[in-house]
Amino acid sequence: ETGVTQSPTHLIKTRGQQVTLRCSSQSGHNTVSWYQQALGQGPQFIFQYYREEENGRGNFPPRFSGLQFPNYSSELNVNALELDDSALYLCASSLASYPSDEQFFGPGTRLTVL
Amino acid sequence: AQKVTQAQTEISVVEKEDVTLDCVYETRDTTYYLFWYKQPPSGELVFLIRRNSFDEQNEISGRYSWNFQKSTSSFNFTITASQVVDSAVYFCALISGGGATNKLIFGTGTLLAVQP
Numbered sequence: 133e134t135g136v137t138q139s140p141t142h143l144i145k146t147r148g149q150q151v152t153l154r155c156s157s158q159s160g161h162n163t164v165s166w167y168q169q170a171l172g173q174g175p176q177f178i179f180q181y182y183r184e185e186e187n188g189r190g191n192f193p194p195r196f197s198g199l200q201f202p203n204y205s206s207e208l209n210v211n212a213l214e215l216d217d218s219a220l221y222l223c224a225s226s227l228a229s230y231p232s233d234e235q236f237f238g239p240g241t242r243l244t245v246l
Numbered sequence: 247a248q249k250v251t252q253a254q255t256e257i258s259v260v261e262k263e264d265v266t267l268d269c270v271y272e273t274r275d276t277t278y279y280l281f282w283y284k285q286p287p288s289g290e291l292v293f294l295i296r297r298n299s300f301d302e303q304n305e306i307s308g309r310y311s312w313n314f315q316k317s318t319s320s321f322n323f324t325i326t327a328s329q330v331v332d333s334a335v336y337f338c339a340l341i342s343g344g345g346a347t348n349k350l351i352f353g354t355g356t357l358l359a360v361q362p
Contacts, residue, residue, distance in 0.1 A: 134290065165349070174250075174337055174352030175291070188349055220289055229348050231279040231298075231341040237291040 134158070136225050136238035144244045150211045153241045157204040157225030163187070164206045165235065166198060169220040181206060182229050210243075218245045248273045248342045252353035259328050260361050267323045267356045269338030275299075280314065280321045281339040281350065291337070297321065328360045 135158040145151050157164050163182045167175035177190035181200035195211040204225070210217055220242050224235040249272040259265045271280060282294040295305065297314050305312045309326045325332055335357050339350045 163348070167350075172354070174339075174354050175350070177349045177351070180349065188347060190349070222289075222291065224291075226348060229346050231348050232296075233348055234293060234296070235348060235350070236293075237283075240289040242289075 134236040134238065136223065136236050138221075138223055138238035138241050140241060141239070142242045142244075144246060145213050146246050147213055147215060149213050150209065151213060151243060153208045153210075153221050153223075153243070155206045155208070155223035155225075155238055157206065157223075158236055159204055161204060161225035161227055161236070163226045163229045163233070164200055165224045165226075166206075166208045167222045167224065168192070168217075169222060169240070170216075171219070175222055178208070180229060187229055213245045215245050218243060248275075248340060248351050250338050250340050250351055250353035252338055252356050254356045255354070256357045256359070258359045258361065261330060262327050264324060264326050265328050265358065265360075267325075267336050267338075267358065269321045269323065269353060271319050271321065271338070271340050273340060273342040275342045277343060279341040281341070282312065282321075282323050283337045283339060283352075285335040285337060285355070287334075294323075325358075328358075330360050330362050333358060333360045 137156045165180040166178040169175040179189040200206040220240040222240045224237045226233040226235045251270045278299045284292045335355045338353045
């Protein structure tokens with residue numbers, strides 16, 4: 133148990149739709165990172181938020197966006213879904229964004245795009 | 247370029263065998279951090295270890311041990327006397343640079359199957 137929760141557990145959408153995934157971080161953790169893990173691959177960094185501001189972004193298009201709220205919850209939004217967006221989406225929370233700050237991962241949301 | 251390579255896609259062993267998972271990394275930064283994570287079928291990534299680039303001491307934690315060699319850019323993970331509960335996907339990861347970033351760069355993972 134890492135104290136990080138994600139909802140929903142599974143989700144099925146069709147191409148072109150929009151989706152919102154949610155993450156609840158550990159209390160006191162000001163940083164949340166989102167990763168996309170395609171089947172058989174390692175997680176890929178999407179972006180990171182620190183105190184409600186985006187603090188770094190990976191190689192993902194603008195249709196991937198996020199929000200972080202003062203109550204340690206956050207959202208990942210994906211517009212205009214594509215088949216390749218099918219993946220496990222993981223969030224990770226940490227106190228801050230230094231390498232020494234351990235990241236605690238949630239169980240993920242498995243998104244299937246048909 | 248920053249990259250992590252785990253050449254072993256799948257490994258199958260019988261319980262009580264020792265097994266080594268290989269990890270090779272690439273970075274031009276002199277300050278970096280290496281990690282190993284375990285991902286059981288539930289999906290949650292479980293942190294196992296973090297090493298920084300200035301500490302090449304090998305580490306042992308129970309049945310787990312890690313061998314960090316800067317000369318070969320490798321950070322290998324050995325499980326001694328494997329158990330069925332060790333079955334999972336194991337990821338090696340890198341954070342490169344000494345700034346305020348904890349963006350993880352993951353390898354493709356090694357699926358370890360321990361047979362009873």
